[in-house]
Amino acid sequence: MHTERNHDRYFSSELLNWYDVNKRDLPWRRSRDPYHIWVSEIMLQQTRVDTVIPYFHRFIERFPTIEALADAPEDDVLKCWEGLGYYSRARNLQSAARQITEQYGGVMPSGKEEVAGLKGVGPYTAGAIRSIAFNIPAAAVDGNVMRVLSRYFLIEDDIMKIKTRTRMEELVLTLVPEGRASDFTQALMELGALICTPKSPKCLVCPVMEDCAGRLEGKEESLPVKTKAKPPRPEHRLAAIVEGTGVHEGKILIRKRPAAGLLAGMWELPHIEVPSGLSAVSTKGAAELSDVSAVSTKGSAAASDTAYVHSGAVVVPPENAAAVIGLTDGLLAEGIPARPIGHYMDAEHTFSHIQWKMSVYRCVWQEEPESLSGLQAAETAAAYEAGETNDYRWIDAGDMERYAFPNVFIRILTSYFSKRDAAGSR
DNA sequence: CATGCGTGGCT
DNA sequence: TAGCCAAGCAT
Structure with missing residues (x-):
């Protein structure tokens, strides 16, 4: 029978022995540069290793120090972070880099207060940087670690509670073997990633299975205890592909999002939310609009079996009329005098907390603008959302590499440009 | 302490 | 398929 003390030593030494043999060869493990460790830890927040690897290489190459x-x-x-998500991580990372340059001569500090004081560095990342890069005995308790510990020590506290994480940090500090803080932190997470997985844990090849209280109680599958997240709330949105005329012929209009909040600082197509009372974005209706949009200018839509109403110059099915009027008015309120001329596509995008159901319309500019000055001078130009964004650009396919877009807009833009260019070359 | 904040892979 | 989930932090 193990005493409490031997119990801890058994866990740590078996874990380290296993790690020495089984650790993965990851890019950030080929370096002890605290900058590399730091970047990797920020990227790995809520993000899978396989996703991070190419981003890590590109980021270090583009920003070597x-x-x-x-x-x-x-x-x-942001462009280097495009597609990785949680874009505040990138903005905070750079903010902290400026902090380090100004306050610490460009050298990553190792002190607890200094590291934890960096923008975007919380309790987990501070512990990870200090232990992994500096081999300081510090706790880095993430989801992996909480899963491993909750099973091994049969801890049934809800891991969503801060208190549970704090308790586990204290526990970890009692487990760190002398002089091996760096390996121990990584070993704990590596076990969670490779063996002690959320579903179907591989207990039979686990180095500490003999003393795992969770497994001995048959509870390995039901641990850790975790309150489940609320499902994302649906949001209907109308987006516009505004096609330029005159000097902007062949280009479309994009705008920059506000500096705070959802997708802060990223570029996007202009779009508005459809009030949830207005069930305007019927996929069926949208498809019908798409079908008739080509003939609408000839005024022959009345020949169709379905009854259509006129909303400005575009012919739309009744259930879409309000939406298209809403889009026209919404764009105008932002100083964009554009007119929808037909449905282009639907796109869904799910965030952690919101599900966008977008209906995308091709639109034409109603004037012959020489520049955006007219747009910016428009008296009706309202603040974009609450963010006061007034940064618009006309872009073509080649310009996409110069602006950072959320994935949903990359999908739409790529589709639009490739389809249009294919049609144009015929 | 609860909520806002992305994305893609898995079952 | 439609949830679930993955190396969290700021507020």
Whole structure:
């Protein structure tokens, strides 16, 4: 029978022995540069290893040092982060790089207060940087670690509670073997990633299975205890592909999102939310609109079996009329005098907390603008959402590499440009 | 302490 | 397929 003390030593030494043999060869493990460790830890927050690897390589190549990151334009950093999600991570990372450049001469500090004081660095990441990069005995308790510990020590507290994580941090500190903080932190997470997985844990090949209280109680599948997240709330949105005329012929209009909140600082197609009372974005109706949009200008839509109403110059099925009027008015309220000329596609995008159901319309500019000055001067130009965004650009396919877009807009834009260019070359 | 904040892979 | 989930942090 193990005493409490031997119990702990058994766990730590078996875990380390296993890690020495089974650890993966990951890019950030080929370096002890605290900057590399730091970047990898930020990228790995809520994100899978396989997803992170290519981003990590590109990021380090593009911003080789903390100072290079500090000196870069924010748009460049966001572009490098494009598609990775949780974009505040990128903005906070650069903010912290500037912090380190100014306060610590460009050298990552190792002190607890200093590291934890960096923007975007919370309790987990602070512990990870200090233990992994500096081999300091510090707790880095993430989802993996909480899963491993809750099973091994049969801890049935809800891991969504802060208190549970704090308790586990204290527990970890009692387990760190002398002089091996770096390996121990990584070993704990590696076990969670490879063996002690959320579903179907591989107990039979686990190095500490003999003493795992959770497994001995048959509870390995039901641990950790975790309150489940609320499902995302649906949001109907109408997006516009505004096609330029005159000097902007062949280009479409994009705008920059506000500096705070959802997708902060990213570029996007202009779009508005459809009030939830207005069930305007019927997929069926949208498809019908798409079918008739080509003939609508000839005024022959009345020949169709379905009854259509006129909303401005575009012919739409009744259930879409309100939506298209809403889009026209919504764009105008932002100073964009555009007119929908037909449905282009539907797109769904699910965030952690919101599900966008987008209906995308091709639109034409109603004037012959020489520039955006008319747009910006428009008296009706309202603040975009609450963010006061007034940054618009006309872009073509080649310009896409210069702006950072959320994935949903990349999908729409890529589809639009490729389809249009294919049609144009015929 | 609860909520806002992305995305893609898995079952 | 439609949830679930994955190396969290800021507020």
